[in-house]
Amino acid sequence: xxxxxxxxxxxxxxxxxxxxxxxxxxxxxxxxxxxxxxxxxxxxxxxxxxxxxxxxxxxxxxxxxxxxxxxxxxxxxxxxxxxxxxxxxxxxxxxxxxxxxxxxxxxxxxxxx
Amino acid sequence: xxxxxxxxxxxxxxxxxxxxxxxxxxxxxxxxxxxxxxxxxxxxxxxxxxxxxxxxxxxxxxxxxxxxxxxxxxxxxxxxxxxxxxxxxxxxxxxxxxxxxxxxxxxxxxxxx
Numbered sequence: 001x002x003x004x005x006x007x008x009x010x011x012x013x014x015x016x017x018x019x020x021x022x023x024x025x026x027x028x029x030x031x032x033x034x035x036x037x038x039x040x041x042x043x044x045x046x047x048x049x050x051x052x053x054x055x056x057x058x059x060x061x062x063x064x065x066x067x068x069x070x071x072x073x074x075x076x077x078x079x080x081x082x083x084x085x086x087x088x089x090x091x092x093x094x095x096x097x098x099x100x101x102x103x104x105x106x107x108x109x110x111x112x113x
Numbered sequence: 114x115x116x117x118x119x120x121x122x123x124x125x126x127x128x129x130x131x132x133x134x135x136x137x138x139x140x141x142x143x144x145x146x147x148x149x150x151x152x153x154x155x156x157x158x159x160x161x162x163x164x165x166x167x168x169x170x171x172x173x174x175x176x177x178x179x180x181x182x183x184x185x186x187x188x189x190x191x192x193x194x195x196x197x198x199x200x201x202x203x204x205x206x207x208x209x210x211x212x213x214x215x216x217x218x219x220x221x222x223x224x225x226x
Binding site: 005011028029078079 | 131
């Protein structure tokens, strides 16, 4: 499997969980400490840390120790590869629908001649 | 968990696998039978069918029996919810970076006065 495929696997899998999406939504609004991120979630800290680890492994989140706290941030262009993949497939799909539309129009015109 | 969250969970999780992404890439180019879809994958048919089932459960693929074969198609606007979620977060994130840029520019101007 290519590096690109592995990166997409990790990214999409990381996005497939509501706790992890909530963390990303929070970080899009600004950096936060682990405790700030964990507060809204009714979850034991080790389980919460597992979610954070997956987001870090997927390259979506970075974290840095500042004194006694750990501050998390959204990675720059975190969503880029996932967005690009989805846009690429949508474009191919839409081009195909356009060609199908043209074909139907052409067929209708031919028949009405 | 809301219906919307569940739909995003299923969609992103379905996208987090290279076999499933290859199936979607193939279907973006046109409908295909199960055998056509399975052919490039070195995988037992039951395992392949599991992947297809996950794509159907996520609302990304539909299939229809035509005589003795089953024809699969990409769902219309299959990638819509996932694309929308990613775009929304990117927009919030970019707006934040813009505000940060403005703040730094303002600070630099204030200091040079």
